[in-house]
Amino acid sequence: xxxxxxxxxxxxxxxxxxxxxxxxxxxxxxxxxxxxxxxxxxxxxxxxxxxxxxxxxxxxxxxxxxxxxxxxxxxxxxxxxxxxxxxxxxxxxxxxxxxxxxxxxxxxxxxxxxxxxxxxxxxxxxxxxxxxxxxxxxxxxxxxxxxxxxxxxxxxxxxxxxxxxxxxxxxxxxxxxxxxxxxxxxxxxxxxxxxxxxxxxxxxxxxxxxxxxxxxxxxxxxxxxxxxxxxxxxxxxxxxxxxxxxxxxxxxxxxxxxxxxxxxxxxxxxxxxxxxxxxxxxxxxxxxxxxxxxxxxxxxxxxxxxxxxxxxxxxxxxxxxxxxxxxxxxxxxxxxxxxxxxxxxxxxxxxxxxxxxxxxxxxxxxxxxxxxxxxxxxxxxxxxxxxxxxxxxxxxxxxxxxxxxxxxxxxxxxxxxxxxxxxxxxxxxxxxxxxxxxxxxxxxxxxxxxxxxxxxxxxxxxxxxxxxxxxxxxxxxxxxxxxxxxxxx
Numbered sequence: 001x002x003x004x005x006x007x008x009x010x011x012x013x014x015x016x017x018x019x020x021x022x023x024x025x026x027x028x029x030x031x032x033x034x035x036x037x038x039x040x041x042x043x044x045x046x047x048x049x050x051x052x053x054x055x056x057x058x059x060x061x062x063x064x065x066x067x068x069x070x071x072x073x074x075x076x077x078x079x080x081x082x083x084x085x086x087x088x089x090x091x092x093x094x095x096x097x098x099x100x101x102x103x104x105x106x107x108x109x110x111x112x113x114x115x116x117x118x119x120x121x122x123x124x125x126x127x128x129x130x131x132x133x134x135x136x137x138x139x140x141x142x143x144x145x146x147x148x149x150x151x152x153x154x155x156x157x158x159x160x161x162x163x164x165x166x167x168x169x170x171x172x173x174x175x176x177x178x179x180x181x182x183x184x185x186x187x188x189x190x191x192x193x194x195x196x197x198x199x200x201x202x203x204x205x206x207x208x209x210x211x212x213x214x215x216x217x218x219x220x221x222x223x224x225x226x227x228x229x230x231x232x233x234x235x236x237x238x239x240x241x242x243x244x245x246x247x248x249x250x251x252x253x254x255x256x257x258x259x260x261x262x263x264x265x266x267x268x269x270x271x272x273x274x275x276x277x278x279x280x281x282x283x284x285x286x287x288x289x290x291x292x293x294x295x296x297x298x299x300x301x302x303x304x305x306x307x308x309x310x311x312x313x314x315x316x317x318x319x320x321x322x323x324x325x326x327x328x329x330x331x332x333x334x335x336x337x338x339x340x341x342x343x344x345x346x347x348x349x350x351x352x353x354x355x356x357x358x359x360x361x362x363x364x365x366x367x368x369x370x371x372x373x374x375x376x377x378x379x380x381x382x383x384x385x386x387x388x389x390x391x392x393x394x395x396x397x398x399x400x401x402x403x404x405x406x407x408x409x410x411x412x413x414x415x416x417x418x419x420x421x422x423x424x425x426x427x428x429x430x431x432x433x434x435x436x437x438x439x440x441x442x443x444x445x446x447x448x449x450x451x452x453x454x455x456x457x458x459x460x461x462x463x464x465x466x467x468x469x470x471x472x473x474x475x476x477x478x479x480x481x482x483x484x485x486x487x488x489x
Contacts, residue, residue: 010072079122244467270284321370328350
């Protein structure tokens, strides 16, 4: 029977002839079918994936060199364009829309011989923290189906958690990869802003959005990052910074060879009233364990913690208000059958019917903070806070290699638990939005299990374009401290 532990082991088995790409795809298609109740996928490209797998098997047996992701079965969040395939951002406004081009990340995956098995469910237009805002319905946490998987990339996270693919690509605007990774007990990476092209990613907030990666282990995430990173002429915000050989990180991630030695954590983050006492206790014990292993770990003051969530939501809703103005039912987007009473009524009806409650809430908030009389009071102030945070972050990384925090103040909560209180929902992002505000990489590493049976982990963040030491350090943590084992696998 086919089993998957890592890309390296899988490709070794392919070269030895003890398994095949076709067998791998069949395995995942069967798993997806038996796990349909989790609602992780919006579309599964079964026949296409089998055909590609068969071609790759023939090509490999002919003796041709294989690609870095040869035969790796990958799922895409339903905000990443795949030519001639549906992409809807889990919204009624884009249902039945077929992408006319590939996202740059998709081109790079296919170039290295990956197999894309389907699109995965998410919160509508990537707006949400629970995956309860999708036109396709809720995604369920595979460990406890009464709990949320996190969001907005809930489908991609559950697909890894429940063994429905090898790698998933999500998007992270304020924690939408790291938080669901934490809730599902898997690895979730948000790279530096600009490390990965956003061409072909449906926009939520353009100065925050970044494609991220879910995997079972750090080396698999590192290899995928290496493949999809790099400058792209189609994205002016993509960086020209050279892409390291991330896949070789494991050779440098043992014991005293780990280059990340100076570690900070924010006092205010650990003392925050929203933090679950059991998560706080595990974090502090973890810090003590790092000290025993020779790391320098210091608690530092970060007086701006209470400002990060308000600044984030002011700026992202403002950008969302602008980005989503294009969905008006003219060139594309939902068009209501009852919208013939003038142009204003036409737009109003299309957008009111096409968008869900959470998306409309954020568009209204963003339009408000950009409006005359409020722009300086809200948007300008939030931009000033963002600049202060960036300057503070630079000072921190003058003295430290990494910043640690919990990934989320709680473990995965019950379905519906926070839907009637959007403020409480937004405050749950307190530990993740910081990395997006300042454009640094962050990763959620699954290390622990709560007494309620749910996983939780540690978030690590490094300076911009320092993904290599971040991955090395994270791999070391998984080797030395991981006590959580996912019961769904």
